[in-house]
Structure formats: C-alpha cells, structure tokens
Amino acid sequence: MTISTIKSGPFEGQKPGTSGLRKKTRVFMQPGYLECFVQSTFNAIDGVAGKTLVVGGDGRFFNAQAIQTILKMAAANGAARAIVGLGGLLSTPAVSNLIRQRKTDGGLVLSASHNPGGIDEDFGIKYNIANGGPAPESITARMFAETETITEYRISDAGDVDLGTLGKTQVEAMLVEIIDPVAEYAALMQQLFDFDKISALIAGGFTLGFDAMHAVTGPYAKAILEGQLGAAPGSVINAVPSENFGGGHPDPNPVWAKALMDEMMSDKAPDFGAASDGDGDRNMIVGRGTYVTPSDSLAVLAANAHLAPAYKEGLAGVARSMPTSAASDRVAEKLGIGCFETPTGWKFFGNLLDAGKVTLCGEESAGTGSDHVREKDGLWAVLLWLNILAERKQSVADILREHWQEFGRNYYSRHDFEAVPTDAANALMSGLEAKLPDLPGTTCCGLNVVSADSFSYSDPVDGSVSHNQGLRIGFEGGARAVLRLSGTGTEGATLRVYLEQYEAPDGNHDLPVEDALEKVRSAVVEITDMAGHIGRTDPDVKT
Ligand code: VG1
Ligand code: CO
Secondary structure: OEEEEOOOOOOOOOOOOOOOEEEEHHHHHOOOHHHHHHHHHHHHOOOOOOOEEEEEEOOOOOHHHHHHHHHHHHHHOOOOEEEEEEEEEOOHHHHHHHHHHOOOOEEEEEOOOOOOOOOOOEEEEEEEOOOOOEOOHHHHHHHHHHHHHOOEEEEOOOOOOOOOOOEEEEEOOEEEEEEOOOHHHHHHHHHHOOHHHHHHHHHOOOOEEEEOOOOOHHHHHHHHHHHHOOOOOOOEEOOOOOOOHHHOOOOOOOOOOHHHHHHHOOOOOOOEEEEEOOOOOEEEEEEOOEEEOHHHHHHHHHHHHHHOHHHOOOOOEEEEEOOOOOHHHHHHHHHOOEEEEEOOOHHHHHHHHHOOOOOEEEEOOOEEEEOOOOOOOHHHHHHHHHHHHHHHOOOHHHHHHHHHHHHOEEEEEEEEEEEEOHHHHHHHHHHHHHHHHHOOOOEEOOEEEEEEEEOOEEOOOOOOEEOOOOEEEEEOOOEEEEEEEOOOOOOOEEEEEEEEEEEOOOOOOOOOHHHHOHHHHHHHHHHHOHHHHHOOOOOOEEO
C-alpha cells in the first residue's frame, strides 16, 4: 500500500452544487487527478473503512482504467467490499438500484452522461449516497472543501482486477464482486411492469426501434426488449457499448439521434421509437410521425401511470425541474396530487422521493424516473410507455392529441448556445438579473411581462435553500422564458434558453413549435441584448 503525497495541484475539484465532476478525459488522466477526487470523496464521507461500494460506468474511454484505480484506492482506504459490473459496465439507474437492493453505503458512477467520449472528449465521476441518488449539496460541499486541502491519497500497489470474469476476487483485504450488470435491473423492471401485456402487444404486430447510441443501455435493452418482451432481433440498434460511442454524441434528442428520428418520420417507421444516453438515465420517446417532448412525456406518464402495476394505486405527487414545462402541473392539479418545482439536477428529487411526497419526476432534458430508484431511468420510461400503449391500444400520436385536448398543450423548446466565452455568458446573465425587478409591467415583442425572478428553491423536506437556479420571465397568456448556464459543459459556457407557450384545451395544437414560440424567443433576444453580449441569436442546438 502506498500513500502518495500531492505536491502541487493539477487538481480542480467538484464545485459545490454540481453533481459529480466532468472534465476533458486528458484532465482526468493527469497523474493524481482522479485519485484526488476519489480521496476527497472518501474523506468527505468520513472514510470508507468497512464500507461496501458499487462501482461502474458507461464504458467510455478511461472507464476500465479509472475503475482499477478506484478499486485500489478503496482497498487502501479499508473498504470491505466493492460490487462492479462485468467489464466495468453499469448504467446509472442500475447503480442506483444495486445500491438500494444490496443496501450498500454508496457508489461511484463513471460517466459524463450525454457528453461524447474518447481521449479528446469528456469523462466524469459522481458519488451516489446510500439511498441510491446523487450526493446532495451538503455532501458535495464537503467534497469540494476536501479538494481544497487534500495533501495525500491512499492507493494499493496490488495488480489489476480482471473485470471481464464474473465472480469474486480480492484487492488486498477488500472483496471484489464482478456481477452481471443487467440481471438485477431487469428483475426490477419485471416487478414494475406487466411484461405479459407488453409481450402480447409485440406478438400482435406492434413494432419498435430502440437506439442505444453505442452506449451503456445496449445490453439492458437487448436483454429486456428483445430477450424478454420478444421484440424482433435488431429492434435495438447501436447496442454494443463503445469507448467513443461510435464517434457520436450519446444525447437522445432529435438532433443527436437524427437517424432514429428520420426513420420515425418516414413511411418505414415502427410504431414506437426510443433512445437513451451514455449512462442510460435519459430517454427520448417518438411515436410513428410524432416526437414527444420530455416535458409532455412526463405529463402523459403522470396521467397514465396507474395503468402499470407498480403505480396502480395512483401517484403521491409529481415533481419537475423548474425549466421543464408546466404540462405535468396540469395533470397533478387534475389528479389532486402534490406538484413540486425543483432546480435542475436529479439530486433535488431525492428528498421528495425518500419522503414519499412524489412518485414521478422529470426534467426537460429527457430525464424521467420514479421512486423505484433515485436516478432518472431511460429504459424505465420506455417500458412505462410500452405498458401504457399495451393497455390503451392507441398510437402515441393519438394519446398525445387526446392529452392536449384534455389538458391543453405547452409548446416547448430549449435553445442551447454552446462554447460561449465565459465572460460574455456571465455578463448576459448578470445584465438580465439586474433588469429583472423592472421587467414586470413592460411589453416586449407584443408580450406583456407579468413576472421576473431568479429562482430559489427551498427544500420542503430538509429546509435547505438553493439560490441562483435560473432566471425566469413570465408573460401574459402563459408564455415563459428561462435562462441558465449549464453545469455540465466542459468548454466555455453553455447558455440554455428555455421557451414555453401554453395553448388551452380548445386552442390550436397543430402549430409548428418554432412558430408557436417565435414571440417569446424574440422577446428573450431583445430583453437580454443577446446579440450585444454573445454576438449571435441562433442557437447551436434546439431540442
Ligand atoms: C444537464 C441537464 C439537466 C440534467 C443534467 C445531468 O444539466 O440540463 O437537466 O440533470 O444535465 O444529466 P446542465 O447543467 O448542463 O443544464 V445527465 O443525463 O448527466 O446525467
Ligand atoms: Co445521463
């Protein structure tokens, strides 16, 4: 066992309030860098002596190497046991499930989620606590403090573990268990959903396409959709995880999952299409000829969840992140159940789920989940949709149309401006923040501003308060704009502009989305002086 002393810092720790650390892969590969993060994490949780940890990642470049380092460090820090997915692979929801099922002390997830992978792309690491969810701010703040003062880390000089063989092995005195990454997750899904009904739907000719985007969900989707539910072989595409995700961007949205989108809009489209991200916690849902926005998906799932066995008693409540559209609020109101608006990031849902205040949660960025784990869960969302389709025996398009006729439609789009110089992005945000108090009562591009604020969240369970969670402007007639800076980008700043326009149940639900949002988009451009600050008004990605 070696204690390595750190002399000077290539190290830059996880900022308080962010979920995990995301950097360029080469940054993580600097000697001592990953080690400092891991040791700081261990220190922040009062060490790992005698503890059991789940360790796994999405298979991106540096995944296996990082796992070897983590195992040697856990052993040197006195951990009792590590549970690792075969080949180092575990999806984020599968890690969350394993932590919970096996009652471990926590886990480490290696992923930069939807960011591309490779030696010149991104890597990331995140610590999850014993409830299976991302560490809350109280712990990430301690982790950050540890990174500021860390002077040494502990690592064993034992050899590498064979990650490719199932079974038990040791690193020093620590037991390492290499497990099938899929089995326990698939068993959980079987408990939640009516697999017989879904199998019967598929046997009756219902077709589906699932794009695993060369990322971690491939083995899970193959085993469940094709293996257990009988979807035709080849229904799951890009199913073998690769170190660079086939050179793509494993972000399940119409831009990065374009091939699937094109197929779904063509006359060769299957009945149902879906995709998931690098670490398997996000989902995209598409019906034949119909894209379902994540905000609408959450609302439809909330309105229909009772059709699946796990949720047949109804929902305790629904939570959404603040930038997510208000579509699910309308469902919660009608069902007479709790409705919560949290800051961006799954960790804010953990307390609400643990306290039994909500059953479903969702984010506009294609994250949906429930109280079955403490992470968002891509394949879970796909299976809940399939269970609903099997019960309702209608197309996705019909379900969506009927949903809007009942609740109204929240037209919605997110515009991302990537690699903006950090100073310019900060100036735009602080300029807008300064203006907020004067905005209500003014008119811009034909829209009257009725409210404007910087979102603060006070956790109804533990009372903790999180400030500066995004700037929002409300307009008369149910339009809204939200602006915030991404916490997961690794190059300059990413400015996210979220646009929403509500249309009543008897209104026009057939407008092109960009047309429905044009007024609120121009209002944002003008109010923020976007061109003046960042030199452009056209986003890189619209989702
Ligand atoms: C983005 C999304 C956010 C999501 C986060 C992690 O954050 O907008 O909704 O929770 O990614 O998702 P940001 O700060 O870049 O907007 V993932 O799939 O890491 O696990
Ligand atoms: Co993800």
